Amino acid sequence: MGSMRIETSQERDSLRMREHTATIRWQRGEHPFAKGRYSRRHEWRFDGGAVVPGSSSPHVVREPFSDASAVDPEEAFVAALSSCHMLWFLSIAAERGFIVDAYEDDAVGHMRQDDAGRLWVAEAVLRPRATFGGDVEPSRDQLDELHHAAHEQCFIANSVKTAIRIEAH
Numbered sequence: 001m002g003s004m005r006i007e008t009s010q011e012r013d014s015l016r017m018r019e020h021t022a023t024i025r026w027q028r029g030e031h032p033f034a035k036g037r038y039s040r041r042h043e044w045r046f047d048g049g050a051v052v053p054g055s056s057s058p059h060v061v062r063e064p065f066s067d068a069s070a071v072d073p074e075e076a077f078v079a080a081l082s083s084c085h086m087l088w089f090l091s092i093a094a095e096r097g098f099i100v101d102a103y104e105d106d107a108v109g110h111m112r113q114d115d116a117g118r119l120w121v122a123e124a125v126l127r128p129r130a131t132f133g134g135d136v137e138p139s140r141d142q143l144d145e146l147h148h149a150a151h152e153q154c155f156i157a158n159s160v161k162t163a164i165r166i167e168a169h
Contacts, residue, residue: 021047024054041067044076074109074121080156081124081164082107088150089128096146099134109162121162129169143168 026042040056055070066072071079082105093100105128112122128147132138138146147168151157157164 037065039067040065041070044071074111077121077162078107078109078124081154081160081162082126082128084154084156085126085147085150085166086128088153089130089146092149092153093130093138093146096138096142097136098132098138098142098146100130101133102131104129123163123165126164126166127169128166 023045024042025045026040028038031038040061042054044052044054046052053067053070054076055067055072056065057072057074058066058068060066060072086103086105090100090103105126107124107126109121110123110125111119113119114122130143147166151164151166
């Protein structure tokens with residue numbers, strides 16, 4: 001239920017071999033690098049042409065050495081989890097005959113220290129809200145099952161050790 005149907009072993013092998021690339025670019029500029037007083041602002045370039053400004057979080061490196069208007073890796077991680085979940089949710093909902101008119105998620109990642117004192121994104125909480133159109137709207141149980149199936153299929157969720165909690169509305 002809700003899984004991708006792959007016709008041949010060649011297609012299956014092709015899916016396993018896919019690569020996803022990003023080019024990350026940073027330049028020092030005029031700042032004194034050795035003293036840690038350099039900008040963490042950089043850019044992410046993707047194969048489709050999108051360019052996204054990146055930076056460390058101002059919670060990690062104070063401004064002006066970080067840029068709060070840019071995306072930090074932790075935000076990107078939470079966004080990737082949320083986006084992947086949404087894309088699977090939409091696919092599975094369509095497959096099951098539900099029409100989704102809108103979807104929004106106020107996702108949040110929680111940083112924790114592990115036993116060695118290292119920070120990591122220990123939990124991501126997804127708070128998706130879907131609005132349905134058409135003649136049939138899913139029951140609460142069906143909605144929960146849609147989210148469960150989306151979580152099980154999400155490539156990003158399947159790739160991480162972070163606990164992911166879904167609080168669907």
